Each structure stands twice: as C-alpha cells, then as structure tokens.
Amino acid sequence: MTAPSDAVALELDLAHAPQVVWRALTEPALLSQWLLPIAELELSPGATFLFQAEPQPGWDGRVNGRLVEVEPPSRLVYAWVVGDLDTLVTFTLTPTATGTHLAMQQTGFKPEQGRNLAGARYGWNMMSGRLVEVLARLAA
Amino acid sequence: MQTAAQVDDRVFTALADPSRRAIFESLTRGEAAVKELTARFAISQPAVSQHLATLRAAGLVHGRREGRSVYYRVAPGGLRPLVDWITQYRAFWTDSLERLERLLEKMDP
Structure with missing residues (x-):
C-alpha cells in the first residue's frame, strides 16, 4: 500500500488471531499498555473517548476520540483529535494462515x-x- | 507528538490565503520575477509583493535581486515543518505497533 502524502500508513503481520488483536485494539486495559492511557471505551459508532497521556510542553496530553466504524474483528475506525489536528485512524484486520495482517492508517493531516x-x-x-x-x- | 499549534504558524498563515497559495504553487514550477507573477494573477504588483514578503518571512520562498527586478523561487525545506508533523506521527505509530506486538506475545504466547 502506498501512503498518500497526507497519511501515515503502516502494516504488519502478526502471529495472533484477529480476535486477539481486536481485544488489544479495543480493551482499555490493553490499549493503555501499547498505545496511550485510556479509562473506558464504549464500542459503538458515535461514542466518544479520551486518551490521556502525560502532558508535555505544547500538548496537554489529551487525544479526543470518536468511534466511526466498529466491525469486530475486522475494522475499527475512529477520529483522533489533538488540539487543532483532526485526523482519522483506521485499523483493518485480515486473517492470514499464520494469524492476522494488520493495516493501520492515519489520514487527514489537514x-x-x-x-x-x-x-x-x-x-x-x-x-x-x-x-x-x-x-x-x-x-x- | 506535535499539534498543529506547534508547527510554525507562519507557514500555515502564509498558505492560508488562496492568492499566496497560488503564488507559491506557481513558483514551484520555477523562478519568477514579481512582474511575471503579477501578470499571472489578477492582483496588483504591490499586493503580489506583499504576498511574497509573507511567504519569505515564513521561509517558503527566497528572493534574489538582479538589476531592478527581484526573482523569487521556492525555498527547499520550507514545507518541512508540515512534513515533520506527519513524520512524527509515523514514528509514534511505529513505536506503538512494536509495543502492540510485544503485548500480543504476552496475551497469546
């Protein structure tokens, strides 16, 4: 996949079933371990949530999220809003013979x-x- | 992680104006004098000069005086603050996905 120049796109093959990867993408206790601290996440489109990282100079540490698409265990899309920056994060999980192909994309750097x-x-x-x-x- | 606010405001402000954006895009095709740029756009020469001054202050263009004319061209790296913003996110997600892989190993050895 070629990333458009306004996007971040990463892909990786994981040796774990999509259901396991999905849990890591959606359960707050797990999400907090690899992405950013999050207290709760209601898995329904339109639901809002908050990643609260350590505040840094120029950034209060808040990432405001809003779920756009929730299709377990294959597709998760949410708005990722940091200050002025309003982007869309998309995870696509595809089953493979050995586990899961995970594609991540963040778009809308505008x-x-x-x-x-x-x-x-x-x-x-x-x-x-x-x-x-x-x-x-x-x-x- | 940078927010838009940390990216040099002057770059955003300079490109916010459609006329300045058009002038900037025009200069990506090659160096041009104020007079040439004025001919390309339906704006006055003082307005073009003002736009060029704003673009120059933002580090987006360079000016070169030759005789009575000033020639402008795109400054290499002028858009770097915007590019870096995306680069920073790429690094953030690369690190995060590495942590995800390690977490999955613990969850599902």
Missing part, C-alpha cells in the same frame, strides 16, 4: 473545511489544488 476555530491556520487546505502534490514532491 484542517477540516468549514471549520474556522482559530483563524488563519484553518483557512488553508492541503487537499485542495495541487499543494498536496507539491508537498510530496518537495518531501521526496
């Missing part, structure tokens, strides 16, 4: 159109026009 929360920073749109291609070209 301001939401129509939102004007803090002025100019939201006025630009990487996805519009050719700027996203420009970015890819200059980053190459």
